[in-house]
Amino acid sequence: MSDLETYRSTARAWLESVAPTFGRDARVGLSVEDDLALGRRYQRAKFDAGYAGINWPVDVGGQGLTHIEKLAFDTEEMVFGMPGGYFGISLGMPVPILIRFGADKDFMKERVLKALKGEEIWCQLFSEPAGGSDLAGLRTRAEVDGNGWKLNGQKLWTSWAQYCDYGVIVARTDPTVPKHKGLTYYWVDMKAPGVDVRPIKLAGGDSHVNEVFFDDVRLEDSQRMSPVGGGFAVAMTTLMIERYIATDSGGFGPHIDEFVDLARHTDLNGKPAIEDGRIRSTIARNYAMRSGLESITTRAMLMMRAGMEPGAEGSLNKLVAVRSRQKLSELALDLMGNSGFAFDAHASVKTDWAASWINAPTGRIAGGADEMLLNTIAERILGLPQDHRPDKGVPFNAIPA
Amino acid sequence: MSILYDEGQRAIASESRRVLDARMDKARLLALLEQTGKYDQPFWDTVVEQGWTGIGIAEDHGGLGLGLIELGLVAQACGAATSGAPFLTSGYGVASALQGGSNADAAALWLPKLAAGEATAAIAFAEGSAPLPLVAATPFIDGKLSGTKNGVAGGLTADVALVWASVDGQPVLVLAELSGATRSAVDSFDNSRLYADLAFAGTPAVVIAQGPVAHALAMDVMARVAVIAAHEQVGGAEALMLTARDYALTRRAFGQPIGAFQSVKHRIAELYGLVEIARANCIHAAALEGVCGISGPGFVTAAAAARISATEAYDTAARDCVQVHGGIGVTWEAGLHLHMRRARSLAIEAGNLFFWEDVLVNELQGQAA
Structure with a gap:
């Protein structure tokens, strides 16, 4: 066995050992608060077992391994339905940025350790009512206030903000220059006076995203993590930190096997649905597409192990897989017919077709809308021209509203 | 793999x-x-x-x-x-x-x-619209073939053909020299494929495999040919995707390259996705050869996936590349119809989508049982 395979099997064994305590079955029926508490205990268990901060430097509490071990662990972990989602963003983007750009190293180390242990959670305050795909169009402003800054404005779609202790935020510090050039990056204390977090109930019934209002919130200059006007570059670094995250070809919904299983056990015109040509065709095409994505991911792993940069085709995964999940979920519900109306808002999107269906649109918007991903492929990979952008080079405060 | x-x-x-x-x-x-x-x-x-x-x-x-x-x-x-x-x-x-x-x-x-390259060979499995009929209506008796095989690619000039036949209701794979068969040319939409209807009338042939192993071997040949055809389809689809890209960069309308319009650029970006998914399936399938041996279930499944995604990629690329070109795309001289025709002939020759979808789902059912 290679070192990586040994690492993988050791990780799997550990995950199996804690799955009865933290896994999918242990979470059934828990309130969000209880599930979060369980999640904090799980994160602590990961920390104690050496599975937190796998690819982070040892001197900040990480394990000093590579992205490959991290991916291997995450891939194994996905199977168990562990309560790790609350920490995904926190440890995925804001905290690594703090490690890199935080000015006060003692403060940074203290925060990183608490985040790794699940004691503190960080959110990422990027999107706004007027800036989602067009991130640089954001309007939250930070103005000079004595030796620090004063923050005013509104953020939107901030995941888990209601449970967060800290966040990273991009704000406009100069509206008189073109939009990308007037932004600055800070961290913010989510418990500070003037911060107001309001959960938003999503279509599926859950409320993991929020709108966050900032009313004269005081920021020290030590909370600044980019040069003044250099915030966009740091925000881009954030988004590029982990291009190859652990992913599954099911688009974060049910595996194709679940559909095959459903089709075997559901009647269509008096026969198992899997004998129906329409169903067979759907299964075959989805399987072919998903197996292609899996092969792309496998090759990316091989490239990383060989010290090569993975191919650009990795950017297809979310785009293709989530669309497929959405349609397959619709079809699964249709297949169940009148026996498929039951709905549990808290069911797992990995095993429940209704939950997968109602939450699928989020997957096509969050983390890069389909249209933005297609733009990226067209422009970055194929060299096609950028869209017509009337605001290009125009000072932010001169862009027509 | x-x-x-x-x-x-x-x-x-x-x-x-x-x-x-x-x-x-x-x-x-x-x-x-x-x-x-x-x-x-x-x-x-x-x-x-x-x-x-x-x-x-x-x-x-x-x-x-x-x-x-x-x-x-x-x-x-x-x-x-x-x-x-x-x-x-x-x-x-x-x-x-x-x-x-x-x-x-x-x-x-x-x-x-x-x-x-001193001899050329053709594969004569299909009958009517079936790529590999369960029981071939081509009898093989006392070393001699009779019956017909229609639309055999390369059949018009190949020296020898591998024929899916039956002996006493049992499958048999035989090799026949085509000098002993009557060949009728099919005037086709893709003529360089040399399609011919082959008529055997006591044509001598030798047994390559007989009984259940003949079926396994025929499926293995189908799967291997499907993987090669899928690579060829990926090559065609990628060429069309790049041709569309190049045209979208140079052709201007409404004061800008047409590739700056999302309706055009997204169409081409979608082709990129189809091509890369098909390519990944092709690599996966090709690498399984030898690991699984003849007709290993993993190989047939992977070949089917490669074939399905490559057919979808080439078909879509053929449609969309012509569309991106507008009027010039439908001219004889531009030649995009060479790919359009080839997308169709390749989609059929190595077993059509219906065949491979069924093969794939049968394999998945087997595995899930």
């Missing part, structure tokens, strides 16, 4: 592409469309000269002893160039049956000729 191409394989890919780029001629291919029974001799001469006919044949039989990965890369280059003859794929399919079958004499006789 998936692999990264090694240095030798990358060299095969770039060299085959270079040679074909230098020697293929669109005007020549266009002219062939209007002639029945003619193929592109310069293309086939190139294939033979480059030794591609020997890639999938063991060194003992005069081949290069390489496999699906290498032949797939060459097929990809052929697909990009809309190859001028069908024999590379069918010859490989017949050679793989000879190598996997139980007739050492036939193998010793034909493999060196196929490897050297």
Whole structure:
């Protein structure tokens, strides 16, 4: 066995050992608060077992391994339905940025350790009512206030903000220059006076995203993590930190096997649905597409192990897989017919077709809308021209509203 | 399994592409469309000269002893160039049956000729609209074939054909010299494929495999040919995607390159996705050869996935590349219809989508049982 395979099997064994305590079955029926508490205990268990901060430097509490071990662990972990989602963003983007750009190293180390242990959670305050795909169009402003800054404005779609202790935020510090050039990056204390977090109930019934209002919130200059006007570059670094995250070809919904299983056990015109040509065709095409994505991911792993940069085709995964999940979920519900109306808002999107269906649109918007991903492929990979952008080079405060 | 191409394989890919780029001629291919029974001799001469006919044949039989990965890369280059003859794929399919079958004499006789490009071979499995009928309506009695096989690619000029037949209701794979058959040319939408209806009337043939193993071997040949065809389809689809991209960069309308319009650029970006997914499936399938042996379930499943995604990629690319070109795309001279025609002929030749969807779901059902 290679070192990586040994690492993988050791990780799997550990995950199996804690799955009865933290896994999918242990979470059934828990309130969000209880599930979060369980999640904090799980994160602590990961920390104690050496599975937190796998690819982070040892001197900040990480394990000093590579992205490959991290991916291997995450891939194994996905199977168990562990309560790790609350920490995904926190440890995925804001905290690594703090490690890199935080000015006060003692403060940074203290925060990183608490985040790794699940004691503190960080959110990422990027999107706004007027800036989602067009991130640089954001309007939250930070103005000079004595030796620090004063923050005013509104953020939107901030995941888990209601449970967060800290966040990273991009704000406009100069509206008189073109939009990308007037932004600055800070961290913010989510418990500070003037911060107001309001959960938003999503279509599926859950409320993991929020709108966050900032009313004269005081920021020290030590909370600044980019040069003044250099915030966009740091925000881009954030988004590029982990291009190859652990992913599954099911688009974060049910595996194709679940559909095959459903089709075997559901009647269509008096026969198992899997004998129906329409169903067979759907299964075959989805399987072919998903197996292609899996092969792309496998090759990316091989490239990383060989010290090569993975191919650009990795950017297809979310785009293709989530669309497929959405349609397959619709079809699964249709297949169940009148026996498929039951709905549990808290069911797992990995095993429940209704939950997968109602939450699928989020997957096509969050983390890069389909249209933005297609733009990226067209422009970055194929060299096609950028869209017509009337605001290009125009000072932010001169862009027509 | 998936692999990264090694240095030798990358060299095969770039060299085959270079040679074909230098020697293929669109005007020549266009002219062939209007002639029945003619193929592109310069293309086939190139294939033979480059030794591609020997890639999938063991060194003992005069081949290069390489496999699906290498032949797939060459097929990809052929697909990009809309190859001028069908024999590379069918010859490989017949050679793989000879190598996997139980007739050492036939193998010793034909493999060196196929490897050297001295003989060409066709695959005659289909009957009517069925790519591989459960029981062939082509009887094989006392060493002689009768009955007909329709639409056999390469059938018009091939020296020899691998025929899916039956003896006493049992499947049998036989090899027949086509000098003993009557061939009727099919005047087709893709004439350089040399489609012919073959009529056997007491045509002598030799057994390559018989009984259940004949079916397993026939499926293995289908799967291997499907993987090669899928590579060829990926090559064609990628060429069309890049042609669309290049045209969208140069053609201007409403004061900007048409590639700046999302309706155009997203169409091309979607093609990129289809091509890369199909390519990934092709690599995965090609790398499984030999690991699973003849008709290993993993190989057939992977071949089906490659075939389905490659057919979808090439079909969509053919449609959308013409669409991006607008009026010029539908002219004879622009030649995009060479790919449009080839997308269709390749989609059918190596077993159509209905066939491979059923094969794939049957495999998944088997695995889930």
